[in-house]
Amino acid sequence: MTSRATLDWLGGPELADLWDRLRARVEGNGVVVRGHIRSAHWSPDERRRLSMLLGRSVPPTGTVTITLTEVDERLRATTDGLLAVLEALGGPLRDRAGERRARRDTAVRLWDEAARVADRDWVDAVRRSGSLARLPAAEALRLIEQGARVLAALDPDHPVGRGDLAARITGTAHGLDDGTLLARIVLRGLALRHVDGVMPSGASERRDLWRLAGAATDEVSATVLTLGLRPPGHSAAGRLLRERADAGFETHLTVREIRRLSGPPVAAGTTVYICENPRVVELAADRGASTPLVCTAGNPATVVTTLLGALAEAGADLRYHGDFDWPGLAMADRVLRRFGASPWRMTALDYEAGVSLARTHATPLEPLTGNPHDATWDPELTPTMLALGVKLEEETVLDLLLADLS
Structure with missing residues (x-):
């Protein structure tokens, strides 16, 4: 003593x-x-x-x-x-050393168990992010299991309301709201699945990623820009679209309006052009173009893929054009594969002609950056872009695109 x-x-x-x-x-x-x-x-x-x-x-x-x-x-x-x-x-x-060992052992068991119930790449990404590091193991595993169910339920071809999905899996419509841990880890899985693992940097990008994956916050706020769609049939939505097409007006369609067509958006065999930049639609309307045109406005959101899916199902002849840069080629690949579209002025010869035209008019061109993407539809396109080393955006070749639309 x-x-x-x-x-x-x-x-x-x-x-x-x-x-x-x-x-x-x-x-x-x-x-x-x-x-x-x-x-x-x-x-x-x-x-x-x-x-x-x-x-x-x-x-x-x-x-x-x-x-x-x-x-x-x-x-x-x-x-x-x-x-x-x-x-x-x-x-x-x-015994802080023993506590550290116990935490490490618990973490190893947690992530081993998580990898048995969910995709390992996603689980590894969540672990590396540290998002769940401060949670008790049982709570972390519960979130992993819920996240795996959310990811399994999401299908861009069959969009679902995010609130409805959250209520079904978590018991509350707010379970996937921005800021929740579950939403953060699910977004990491969606980023791996749809955008090469790049996490969204703001609220707008997060909404875009949810919509791209097939989870819409609602069916009326997001729209797809169109021109010249003339659905057959007798639905009110179809008549309104035909009237606007005949008047030369562009139209923003919501998911709800697309579903209210109660039939195909166009007759089978109709050629429908797809562009990436809204400026193409604007100028096409100004010049009285009558050929159907759909704008993705960048990476296609859920409302865009909903319309493209309906067009493909109707037997439309889809033709896609986008920017000549690496993200643009990756996006083109996804659209061509998923909807059976054909490239529209997206070959190596088109790229060379666009670059030549831009240089003739002294139009500045930005250098290509990032990781190259192989264009599956034209084996000469990627090597040609690497050789010239510049981006070619749709605005630079507007006249060529509008000539097709007219």
Whole structure:
């Protein structure tokens, strides 16, 4: 036992910093007396008290090195040793090294179990992100399981309301709202699936990624820009579209309106052009173009893929044009494969002609950046783009596109 007088002397303010340092070292060691501490920041009063505790002279200046075994041996003359003194002065010691090992072991078991119930690449991405690092293992695994169910339920060809999906899987319509942990880890899976793992950087990009995956926040706010669609049949929505097409007006369609057509958007065999930039639609309308045209406005959102899917199902002859850069080629590949579209002025010869035209008119062209994408529809396109090294956007070749539409 350690006497009260001894504890009072040891607990004086001059040794407070020493005990803090020793406690940190002992707990980091796994509550084992080994190692040393070193510091030059001792006051004259602290140095005098250290000299008395250690039984040796401590210099008035400079670094002092103190081994834990040295302190333990000195204390055992009047106490039960260093560990007992630390607990008497500051409460129970924690085995922080053991706690770290336990957390690591728990984390290993968590991620092994998660990889058995979900896609390993997604699970690894979630683990690396640290999104669930502070959660108890059971809660983290529950979110992984819910996220896996959400990812399995999403299909761009069969859009679903995000609130409806959240209610079905989490019990609340707000379970996939922005800012929730579940939404964050699901978005990581959607990014891997649809945009090469690049996480959205803002609210607008997050909404676009949800829609691309087939989860719409609603069926009326997002629209697809069209021109010249003339659906057959007698539905009210079809009549309105035909009237606007005859008047030369462009039309923004919602998912709800597409579904209200109650029939194909065009007659079988109709040629429908697809562009990426709204400027193509604008100028086509100004010039009285009557050929059906659909604009993706960048990466196709759910409402765009809903319309393209309906057009493909109706037997339309779809022809796609986009930007000549690596993301543009990747997007073209997805549209061509998914909807059976044909490339529209998207060959190596078209690219060369567009670059030549731009240089003739002294139009500045930006350099190509990022990782090259192989154009599956034309094996000469990617090498040609690498050789010329410049992006070619739709705005640069508007006249060529409009000639086709007219």
